[in-house]
Amino acid sequence: MKFGLYLNCQTTGNRSAEELFAGLVDQTITAREAGFDMLTTGQHYLADYVQLQQLPLLSRLAAEAGSMTVGPGISLLPLHHPIEIAEQLTTLDAMSAGAVAGVGIGYRDVEFDSFGVPKSERAGRFEEGIELMKRLWTEEDVVYEGEYYAVDGVTINPRPDERPPVWIAANTRSAVRRAARMGDAWFVNPHSTVAEIGELKADYDEIRKERGEDTGVPIIRETFVAETHGAAIETAREHLFSKYQRYIEWGQDEAMEDETDLHRPFEELAEDRFLLGTPAEICAEIERYGAELDAEYIVPRLHWPGMDHDAAVECIELLGDEVIPNV
Template identity: 60%
Template sequence: MKFGIYVNPQTAASETGRELREGMLRIAKTAEEAGFDQVMAGQHYLSDFTQLQLLPFLARLTGECENMEIATGIILLPFYHPVEIAEQIATIDALHDGPTAFGVGAGYRDAEFEAFGIPKAERVPRLIEGLQLTRRLLTEEGVTHDGEFYSVDEATIPVQPEDSIPIWLAANADRAVERAARLADAWLVNPHATVGEIEEQKSRCYDPVREERGEGSEVPVIREAFVAPTHEEAVSVAREHLEEKYRRYVSWGQDEAMEDTEDLHRPFEELAEDRFVLGTPAEVCAELERYEEELDASHVAVRSHWPGLPYDRACESIELMGEEVLPNL
């Protein structure tokens, strides 16, 4: 199992873009020095926070984190033409000497679909067609496609990846998990589901499809995580920022994309249970071991910074994880 740092390029609206840049670069470099294997970042448009766009940010990270894998987590694929995103991902891969993973999803925020002029009802068919065509463009030459949303004729992107780029498809509801098993190289597991929910969906919706395809059923998982010398300190620091973060998810409509639409409305103590990885190094180590044993996780990407949390505090958690958690896993 590999470990990644999720450096979400998002912070409080009171910070500038350059302050955010410096904070995120510091977190990424701290994780690299601490022994993390991968750096992952996500995407939103018209954010309520100060937010940097994903692909330019990852391009900068390729020059900062030379010894880490690079992953998108996630690209909102319905907002891109497959030619555009295939060339962007191939460029990121060419800029970076290490492996690249291409994490994608359908999106869920009404404001984003309205701004791009795309009916939200089209998000799944656009995702499916876009994913299939993007994969072909990344692996084939002279691609011809005439679909519902996209058409190309004998298209070849000018930079072809030297190595295969795995496609990780984010999913929440049962039908979406089955889709990830069928169309992608892995189901990218969101940070909102509990371990129990993931295990149940995996055994019922994911593993049977993967077995039918003759493919492995390992999954990359994103988790909210904070490590501190005491359990109380870890929970206190995380709670102050995660409560607001998850209230914002609900206001954006993330709860509507979940299998249980009431799941994110719980009090913090219930929300954190079996979902957030918070505690001492020993507690966090024991919790992370479950992801390999119970979920067959190929990667765990931890998010240890949230809007409003000082970057110093996030780096302290990452350093402690590197010193006392990763060596014992």
């Protein structure tokens, strides 16, 4: 089992971007020393939170990441030209121990409207974008003619020594099947329960096996580990429930297979969905993820808007001391 750290690049309005950045540097250094394998963070625009933008942030944190691979988790590909993302990830790859290309389709109306990209075009732009990026990373003099993107004999320079693996975020059955066809892995979201993931993964596995490809997946999980079960629950309750209420305001629930799924009290929301508890409890759950979902990466997100960075650092240290060596 490998471990990635999902850094939270958002904070509440009463905290500064400088404070957020300093905390993320500390978390990165702590994760490196704790034995994490990967570093990632998300992307949104025009957020209600104070938000640091993904690729500049990851590029700076690569200086602290050591042997960890880095990469977006995820870039909202339909809002960008694939040449831009391909070249930026090539740069990130050169600045780090290696890059992963996490990409997603997006769901927030305000982002599509403000970028001038019709939301109705997002699936087509997404699929063409993935196809074009793969070719730009692996070929010279690329000729491509799509509905949304076209290039005539172009080459990016430099090209990566190895193509970055493409991890595709997906919430619905059709999107998961697309991830199985077009990606190197389905980048599993933190919002679904283990039971829901298992149902969707049956479709994913069917397609991957037909193609003779690996069925292992990276899974993002809302996580907090503490010396007692109660302490982990209370820390998460204080900061995580409000984050999920914001997801509903943004329309994340409408992007799920079951649109009612996030509309639950905290105790029901956490059940079978979050990793909250003692190190022994977390180890047992992670082993379950490996057995039931073929999880190759567990990617904890353990810091949420408004939460003190010291608490996140303590959690990372505890994961490094008592979880990572034991699963």
